[in-house]
Amino acid sequence: MSQSGLPPLTGAVRDLAHEVVSALRGGGHLAGSTALADDELALAAVRVLGADVLLPATLAGCPLPPERVAAFRTATLAFPAAPGAAPVTAWSHWGMRRALRALGGPEEDPALPDTGEPGASWLQSLPWQRFTHQLAVLSALALPGMPSEVATTAALRPVDLARGFVRAVRRRDWLQAAGAARWLALLDGVPDTLGLDTGLDFVLLMSDDDPRVALQAHVARHIRDERLLDEGLRA
Incomplete structure (x- = not known):
């Protein structure tokens, strides 16, 4: 390519x-x-x-x-x-x-x-904007069944991360938005009003075929699909 x-x-x-x-x-x-x-x-x-x-x-x-x-x-x-x-x-x-x-x-x-x-205490007190940015940079750590202190800290602030996702979309920072979405797909407690699936569609549409964005979006969707399947099997 x-x-x-x-x-x-x-x-x-x-x-x-x-x-x-x-x-x-x-x-x-x-x-x-x-x-x-x-x-x-x-x-x-x-x-x-x-x-x-x-x-x-x-x-x-x-x-x-x-x-x-x-x-x-x-x-x-x-x-x-x-x-x-x-x-x-x-x-x-x-x-x-x-x-x-x-x-x-x-x-x-x-x-x-x-x-x-390495330790993740530095993440805990970051304002939500910076918190989202740092997690987006570390989106490669957002995988099911792969725990870390970063993932544990992310799980404590899903609403802040959702706010950061919306902010990234509004700022047209598609890579940050996609990285945040990958974490959101992994976490519980994400507001239903966020509309993550629709948001991801929009991010992909606007990202000018950036393969880095496509990669994050693909992983986010994979994680969401696996979680929905698991929830359906347990229902």
């Missing part, structure tokens, strides 16, 4: 997001990309997209080509969170390590140090 006119890294991230969302739409099957391991720009794109690179496996349950897993591991090692890094950077890298562990990586792998979670 050509991304002409964009900065190289932005284009590479969009290309990678397009690959992932296309794989998810196709049942999770992703062709190998051996060039990733030898391409610094592509590895940087993996670091930016983070754990979502492995969604065909972690969300759809499909095996990934060994080349893709190896490239992801290389990016995890090549771009660690430096000491004193911003919390979102530390959490993003933690999410990548967690995703590798979910694939059954060996415990002694240096890409998988068991350092514990």
Whole structure:
């Protein structure tokens, strides 16, 4: 997918997001990309997209080509969170390590140090606008069955996150809106009046086919569909 006119890294991230969302739409099957391991720009794109690179496996349950897993591991090692890094950077890298562990990586792998979670106390007191922004940046952590302190904190503020989603839509920040929607799809206590499904349709319509937005929206819908199915089975 050509991304002409964009900065190289932005284009590479969009290309990678397009690959992932296309794989998810196709049942999770992703062709190998051996060039990733030898391409610094592509590895940087993996670091930016983070754990979502492995969604065909972690969300759809499909095996990934060994080349893709190896490239992801290389990016995890090549771009660690430096000491004193911003919390979102530390959490993003933690999410990548967690995703590798979910694939059954060996415990002694240096890409998988068991350092514990970075901590999420910084999120608790943020105003709702900033809270939504930070969670949208960390949307790769919003997955069913993948708990974290960030997810626990998000679950305490669904109304604030809903307000942030509406604000992002009004500001035409489609990527932030889609990232917030992914969290909202995961949480209980979201106001029924929000109209999340309709809101997601609007975000996709207005996002100019941005594959990063499409990826977040696809995951959000997948989570909602799975929750509705589960609720129906338990009813």
